[in-house]
Amino acid sequence: MRLVQGNEAVVWGALASGCNFYAGYPITPATEIMEYMARLLPGRGGVFIQMEDELAALGAVIGAAWGGMRGMTATSGPGFSLMQEHIGYAAMSQTPCVVVDSQRVGPSTGQPTMPAQGDVMQARWGSHGDRPALVVTASSVKEVYDTTRLSFEWAYAYRVPVIILLDAVLSHMRENIELPVLPASAELASPSGDPELPFGSHPFMPFSAATRTIVSGLAHDESGATRGSGIGTANEQILKGAIRQIENDAPRLARCRADRLEDAEWAIVSYGITARTARSAVDLLRADGVRVGLLELHTLWPFPEQIVQALAQRVRGMLMAELNLGQLVLSLRAAAQGMCPVSGLGRADGELFTPEAIAAAMSAEIRQIEVGGRMSHHV
Amino acid sequence: MSDVGADLKRYLRSPMMPTVWCPGCGHGNIARAIATALDRLAIDLGQVVILGGIGCSGRTPFYFNTNAMHTTHGRVLAFATGLKLANPRLTLIVAMGDGDALAIGAGHFVHAARRNIDLTVILYNNSIYGMTGGQQAPTTPFSFRSTTSPFGSIEPTFDAVDLALAAGATYVARTTTFDFAEMPELISEAIRHPGFAMVEILSQCPTYFGRLNKLGDAPDMLEYERDHTVVADEEPNQAVEITRQDLVGNLPVGVFRREIRPEYVQQYAELSRGRGGNYGA
Amino acid sequence: MHRAWHGDPLHIRLSGRGGQGIILSGVVVAEAAMLDGKFVVHTQSYGPEARLGASKSEVVISAREIAFPEVAQADVLLCLSADAYQKYGERVAAGALSVIDDLVVGAGRATGEVMLPLRRTAREMGNELSANMVGLGALIAIAGIADPEHGRQAIRQWVKPEFREVNLKAFERGMELGAACVAAPS
Ligand SMILES: Cc1ncc(C[n+]2csc(CCOP(=O)(O)OP(=O)(O)O)c2C)c(N)n1
Ligand code: SF4
Ligand SMILES: [Mg+2]
Numbered sequence: 001m002r003l004v005q006g007n008e009a010v011v012w013g014a015l016a017s018g019c020n021f022y023a024g025y026p027i028t029p030a031t032e033i034m035e036y037m038a039r040l041l042p043g044r045g046g047v048f049i050q051m052e053d054e055l056a057a058l059g060a061v062i063g064a065a066w067g068g069m070r071g072m073t074a075t076s077g078p079g080f081s082l083m084q085e086h087i088g089y090a091a092m093s094q095t096p097c098v099v100v101d102s103q104r105v106g107p108s109t110g111q112p113t114m115p116a117q118g119d120v121m122q123a124r125w126g127s128h129g130d131r132p133a134l135v136v137t138a139s140s141v142k143e144v145y146d147t148t149r150l151s152f153e154w155a156y157a158y159r160v161p162v163i164i165l166l167d168a169v170l171s172h173m174r175e176n177i178e179l180p181v182l183p184a185s186a187e188l189a190s191p192s193g194d195p196e197l198p199f200g201s202h203p204f205m206p207f208s209a210a211t212r213t214i215v216s217g218l219a220h221d222e223s224g225a226t227r228g229s230g231i232g233t234a235n236e237q238i239l240k241g242a243i244r245q246i247e248n249d250a251p252r253l254a255r256c257r258a259d260r261l262e263d264a265e266w267a268i269v270s271y272g273i274t275a276r277t278a279r280s281a282v283d284l285l286r287a288d289g290v291r292v293g294l295l296e297l298h299t300l301w302p303f304p305e306q307i308v309q310a311l312a313q314r315v316r317g318m319l320m321a322e323l324n325l326g327q328l329v330l331s332l333r334a335a336a337q338g339m340c341p342v343s344g345l346g347r348a349d350g351e352l353f354t355p356e357a358i359a360a361a362m363s364a365e366i367r368q369i370e371v372g373g374r375m376s377h378h379v
Numbered sequence: 380m381s382d383v384g385a386d387l388k389r390y391l392r393s394p395m396m397p398t399v400w401c402p403g404c405g406h407g408n409i410a411r412a413i414a415t416a417l418d419r420l421a422i423d424l425g426q427v428v429i430l431g432g433i434g435c436s437g438r439t440p441f442y443f444n445t446n447a448m449h450t451t452h453g454r455v456l457a458f459a460t461g462l463k464l465a466n467p468r469l470t471l472i473v474a475m476g477d478g479d480a481l482a483i484g485a486g487h488f489v490h491a492a493r494r495n496i497d498l499t500v501i502l503y504n505n506s507i508y509g510m511t512g513g514q515q516a517p518t519t520p521f522s523f524r525s526t527t528s529p530f531g532s533i534e535p536t537f538d539a540v541d542l543a544l545a546a547g548a549t550y551v552a553r554t555t556t557f558d559f560a561e562m563p564e565l566i567s568e569a570i571r572h573p574g575f576a577m578v579e580i581l582s583q584c585p586t587y588f589g590r591l592n593k594l595g596d597a598p599d600m601l602e603y604e605r606d607h608t609v610v611a612d613e614e615p616n617q618a619v620e621i622t623r624q625d626l627v628g629n630l631p632v633g634v635f636r637r638e639i640r641p642e643y644v645q646q647y648a649e650l651s652r653g654r655g656g657n658y659g660a
Numbered sequence: 661m662h663r664a665w666h667g668d669p670l671h672i673r674l675s676g677r678g679g680q681g682i683i684l685s686g687v688v689v690a691e692a693a694m695l696d697g698k699f700v701v702h703t704q705s706y707g708p709e710a711r712l713g714a715s716k717s718e719v720v721i722s723a724r725e726i727a728f729p730e731v732a733q734a735d736v737l738l739c740l741s742a743d744a745y746q747k748y749g750e751r752v753a754a755g756a757l758s759v760i761d762d763l764v765v766g767a768g769r770a771t772g773e774v775m776l777p778l779r780r781t782a783r784e785m786g787n788e789l790s791a792n793m794v795g796l797g798a799l800i801a802i803a804g805i806a807d808p809e810h811g812r813q814a815i816r817q818w819v820k821p822e823f824r825e826v827n828l829k830a831f832e833r834g835m836e837l838g839a840a841c842v843a844a845p846s
Contacts, residue, residue, distance in 0.1 A: 003691050042656050047658065052486050052487060056454065063459060064465035209423070216441075280727040
């Protein structure tokens with residue numbers, strides 16, 4: 001058992017997953033990830049490099065992946081915005097990598113030291129064009145570790161940039177957790193596949209003497225060719241395949257935690273640091289005899305539609321609490337398909353909700369529904 | 380590159396031919412010079428990666444029978460830095476356009492040079508944005524026309540050699556597509572150089588730069604290159620002075636720096652060993 | 661009398677000015693409570709705020725898994741500076757214990773506010789920067805927020821070797837100050 005900070009848990013999770021390459025650019029509240037990596041990677045035979053900006057950081061991580069190393073970077077809002085171009089490149093070139101975004105209040109410089117959850121949609125839809133997205137979050141230091149481990153696994157299984165959303169509180173929070181012993185160096189399975197087919201549904205194969213791969217952000221087919229009349233279709237096929245694979249696996253990828261939902265008439269849905277407040281809000285409401293439970297989402301994208309739908313069929317109303325002015329509530333409402341009213345509670349002033357505030361919003365929604373009112377969206 | 384000799388064919392990726400380059404484009408001459416350099420150096424092609432940014436120049440990686448990365452506009456050196464660090468045994472040749480390297484990618488260019496990471500940048504300088512149809516580049520000479528400087532450029536011209544020298548590149552050279560014999564020589568020397576090497580090559584874009592500035596077609600433009608460059612003295616300091624002279628009339632060509640300084644990957648390997656790590660072993 | 665610090669979860673807020681080692685004292689409390697076998701969550705105000713002006717560090721301690729990680733109303737408050745007192749002095753639970761440095765003017769009138777010479781003691785011992793540890797010692801002696809032995813272990817774990825001895829001594833002095841004030845009839 002030891003006291004571990006959220007950002008430190010990212011590093012341990014990454015190293016335990018065989019991460020041996022880190023490129024980054026300092027930014028609050030993600031910087032400690034970089035500082036730990038700077039101290040640990042050289043002695044482990046891995047690579048640490050501070051790049052000139054976040055575009056360069058993710059570019060280097062992608063280059064390193066093709067050079068055979070497992071890479072990651074970490075940033076916060078302003079850097080995450082810059083990284084969008086290379087998140088798109090990683091998606092297009094099917095390059096496995098992990099990007100941590102420790103969210104702070106935005107837009108722009110915003111409140112650098114204060115928590116937010118305003119990058120949820122950017123993590124899904126950022127970068128131009130259509131792309132598969134795997135976005136995860138966590139609400140405790142232990143989960144940060146577990147989520148990071150899973151992210152590396154998924155990055156390679158699906159050949160996508162996996163995005164981990166943290167926030168300023170979680171990044172700096174310390175909790176006592178049990179960390180597994182770190183292996184001196186992780187055993188990485190050596191890649192195998194057909195050198196002629198480096199893209200599409202085929203496994204990721206870094207450059208070697210046996211390959212003659214062309215990696216490009218241009219539309220391409222499974223062989224990497226970028227020309228020919230059918231390229232548009234071939235490229236669309238690859239992207240569709242990647243998107244569909246994640247959609248098909250959504251039930252397996254949808255990690256969440258159900259808390260007192262068995263007998264619940266009402267559900268609070270939340271994620272990340274806000275889910276912890278929501279858990280306390282459930283305590284308060286339950287003490288008042290309200291049958292409410294919490295659905296805490298760990299996987300944000302793919303959005304766990306089936307789980308939400310099953311819940312929407314059972315409960316009389318749902319409330320989404322999040323530290324933004326109404327983002328994931330849109331997906332929740334879409335998934336609920338009108339089966340129950342969905343309201344949203346948001347703030348973007350740099351403070352966490354108090355349990356009382358979430359409880360009050362849930363109570364207000366209950367009152368409104370019970371008198372037959374319409375769903376509301378108050379932010 | 381269609382006229383490339385049979386001996387160079389094995390360096391090229393024939394299914395990707397013909398290239399996207401216009402007839403008479405200097406970029407083809409440069410690509411052929413790269414193939415010639417690879418042939419002279421007899422490097423195992425499995426150990427070479429050609430990278431490019433975005434632009435006509437950035438298409439170079441497609442035409443070589445090596446592993447290749449065609450990256451994003453201006454940022455190829457970031458990818459190259461990660462790739463080289465991940466696998467130091469690779470020989471990296473990075474094709475960049477003048478807009479690519481000196482406008483959108485200037486920051487990355489400066490820092491790759493500063494780190495002195497072992498790779499070779501071939502800077503295809505056609506004084507214009509070719510790919511997007513002839514817009515002004517930082518290298519467009521003062522008073523010259525482009526589609527976005529229709530009345531003549533009012534901006535000072537950027538000198539890639541100056542920038543590379545100032546940033547700390549350890550091998551810096553400039554030549555022109557007119558000097559077809561010198562190109563492969565400088566490129567081979569740059570590839571052999573253990574550190575950040577840059578060879579800037581003045582290249583003709585008859586389609587845009589030539590047409591917009593009434594410079595004629597490719598042969599006329601090659602003569603123009605010949606007539607507007609001077610061979611710089613090999614004495615480095617003097618060479619630096621010359622580059623600051625009138626860039627339109629008398630652009631110096633030659634080798635401006637050959638210097639051995641600690642190389643980044645080596646430095647990192649030492650650091651790792653010092654911490655008990657086995658990086659690079 | 662209701663003693664807020666007997667509750668679970670226990671909400672502790674440590675406050676002062678940037679540079680007074682507020683975050684470190686939070687980590688030490690969290691570590692000590694962890695050694696007691698509790699669940700702990702430590703959060704901190706961060707960035708510029710941690711360097712200048714009022715700064716805080718919060719610890720939640722419980723026998724059960726902790727949900728809400730921050731402290732809305734402190735059950736136990738440590739206050740090392742006037743601006744911290746202004747900001748946090750009243751944000752305490754009913755029956756809270758507030759240990760306040762006695763150089764803070766205007767404090768000490770509310771119930772549960774205990775004025776102790778934290779900074780002066782630290783200064784007399786040669787290092788005013790260890791006032792945070794004097795405060796921790798007092799909190800542990802008065803409110804029993806952690807086992808004193810675990811407090812010492814936590815200091816050894818988290819304080820840089822060159823400051824370890826000074827801080828341990830400051831902690832012991834704080835324990836004495838706290839014990840004296842518990843013994844005194846009020
Ligand atoms: C971020 C971004 N901005 C703009 C473009 C459009 N674009 C493509 S190539 C190019 C300029 C190419 O000029 P240069 O680098 O000189 O290469 P050349 O085509 O002349 O060889 C531009 C602006 C782009 N691809 N990406
Ligand atoms: S547009 Fe200019 S630079 Fe591009 S291929 Fe044509 S001639 Fe070459
Ligand atoms: Mg150009």
